[in-house]
Amino acid sequence: MTDHFSQKIFPTTQLEDADGDGHNTSLNPTMGEIIGKRFSRRGFLQGSLAVSAIAATVGPAALLSAQEARANGGSAFSFPEVEAGVDATHHVAEGYDADILLRWGDAIFADAPEFDPTKQTAAAQERQFGYNNDYVGFIPLDGSAEHGLLVVNHEYTNPHLMFPGLVTIVDGKIEQGKLSKDQVDVEMAAHGGTIVEIRKVDGKWQVVPEGKYNRRITANTEMRLTGPVAGHDRVKTSADATGTKVIGTLNNCAGGVTPWGTYIMAEENFHGYFSGELPADHAEAANYKRYGVPDSGYDWANFYDRFDLAKEPNEPNRFGWIVEVDVMDPNSVPKKRTALGRTKHEGAESIVAKNGKVVFYLGDDERFDYVYKFVTDGTYNPNDRAANMDLLDAGTLYVAKFNEDGTMQWLPLVHGEGPLTAENGFASQADVLIETRRAGDLVGATKMDRPEDVQPNGVNGKVYVMLTNNSKRKADQVDAANPRAANAFGHIIEIEEDGGDFTATSGKWEVLLKCGDPSVAEVGATFSTETTKNGWFGMPDNCAVDAAGRLWVSTDGNSNKATGRTDGLWAVDTEGDARATSKLFFRVPVGAEMCGPLFTPDDETVFVAVQHPGDGGEDWDGHGRPSYYEDLSTRWPDFKDDMPVRPAVVAITKIGGGKIGV
Ligand code: FEO
Ligand code: CA
Ligand code: CA
Secondary structure (H helix, E strand, O other), X not given: OOOOXXXXXXXXXXXXXXXXXXXXXXXXXOOOOOOOHHHOHHHHHHHHHOOHHHHHOOOHHHHHHHHHHHOOOOOOOOOOOOOOOOOOOOEEOOOEEEEEEEEOOOEOOOOOOOOOHHHOOHHHHOOEOOOOEEEEEEEEOOOOOOEEEEEEEEOOOOHHHHOOOOEEEEOOEEEEEOOOHHHHHHHHHHOEEEEEEEEEEXXXXXXXXXXXXXXXXXXXXXXXXXXXXXXXXHHOEOOEOOOOEEEOOOOEEEEEEOOOOOEEEEEOOHHHHOEOOOOOOOOOHHHHHHHOOOOOOOOHHHOOHHHEOXXXXXXXHHOOOEEEEOXXXXXXXXXXXXXXXXXXXXXXXXXXXXXXXXXXXXXXXXXXXXXXXXXXXXXXXXXXXXXXXXXXXXXXXXXXXXXXXXXXXXXXXXXXXXXXXXHHOOOOHHHHHXXXXXXXXXXXXXXXXXXXXEEEOOOOOEEEEEEOOEOOOOHHHOEOOEOOOOEOOOEEEEEEEHHHOOOOOEEEEEEEEEOOOOOOHHHOOOOOOOOOOOOOOOOEEEEEXXXXXXXXXXXXXXXXXXXXXXXXXXXXXXXXXXXXXXXXXXXXXXXXXXXXXEEOOOOOEEEEEEEOOOOOOEOOOOOEOOOEOOEOOOOOOOOOOOOOOOOEXXXXXXXXXXXXXX
């Protein structure tokens, strides 16, 4: 299929790092003033320590880490830092093993065919690990930290790295051919998620291909819409008159594991899969414009009508949801939980509040879009798993407004309240949820610099918001929570909910870190002076809080050109004098993004996901060059001439055992 080339660029850049201005044209105010000195790091810390309710949430694990911190120059972390840089492989801190656990094409079932990249089929792919691993979760079996289900999202596909014979080089640039139906079918089977049993044997993690819960979820897996949008006319199609039965999940980026042990897959850049034109004057035109639909990043509409707006104009309303999977039943139908809203969901990390309600924090990853949280109506029952299985169908969705004075409000997106009325085109809560972004516009949410992971920390009671970057923010659009114009390197916000109550509708916030090279004054980065030249980073994306309450941040967008380093996993101090000190623990091979990360409950393993290695226009010694199947910038992790580069999940453990980073 090399005889017919389209002009498109790759979905990697097209969907996630798109150079557009975002799709938020609302008039929500920007505040125009850089945050004042009174919100300096230390001032806020003193204030927060005075709040006894927060101190009460600090558990023994945090106190232990504080003792360790005193013995380690104030930092809660102790490991030899990795040197930042760019080359063809990964690097982990000395004293640790980084073992490849699962690569694209590895067997998820005992009967899976051996991976042959020159003859890949959809049938084989459905039995094998998918492409571009992103979220990683661990659900213990029998309460063990050494035996459980690994759940992994497969966000998207990179055809130019996956398929031979698809690319030609024209004027030094890649042109990618149109995909055949067989290739599209492989792509669809390489999307979605993997549920696979894993076990630690003699200190090393192994996949259990015979695991009875093992499952692949793909772009063709049948799902149910549940909650307020289920059955609504706006989600009915010619294939589904009920408005409840959806085929597949798309672009599952980050996610979560609920307190009751289900797997959350967040649908992010769903707009890229749709092509074609809506019928003239179609009622969904404004809705789709707000979400950038269609984007035509994939060739799927050439073969499947559901991705063609001209034929199935309602189909995009069936994507952009939070999907919940019952991993204990491999035949369960995944549920799209519409009560949590429809956005380009980065993830959905959760925590049980003091009153037993469960709070999910949600980022909508696009320039100038919003941070959300969802609070369940019902309460979590730790003694009855079945009683929790539909908690996500009823609750309140809130959007964040960050005020200039360091306070914030969570504004409810509830039909009939404030502007969310029929006069403004919302006939019911279903309309509010289908057009979550417009609801956020109308209530006056704060336009953020690409909200990615939002992670509650049960040890210190705070919440961490990763904001990747926003090169399109202009000087007159700067506000306290997004304090830099042309924000190339992103920042991290720390939220403290009022009263230490995760269900609170107001709180305080401050910027934990402005990212980028602190040695370049114009960048305005705020890493501590203890942070080395290896320790700073740009573009925070995913993050994890370990059992001791320590923050680990992974990145998307570092490169030779951007920061002189690959993406990686950094340990970031949040407490005491070491606050805003960062250290590099692991770095990825050239072209990759760092996803995961996920700690086992004993903190003795961190799983990380190396996504899209070998992608992009740089090789390991910094010269610009195209990278594609026949001429790759790296063949990580196999380094064999007949094996292409492969996204993979890596298990990092301490040599000889023990907790990570201690
Ligand atoms: Fe798929 Fe927002 O990263
Ligand atoms: Ca991400
Ligand atoms: Ca990302």
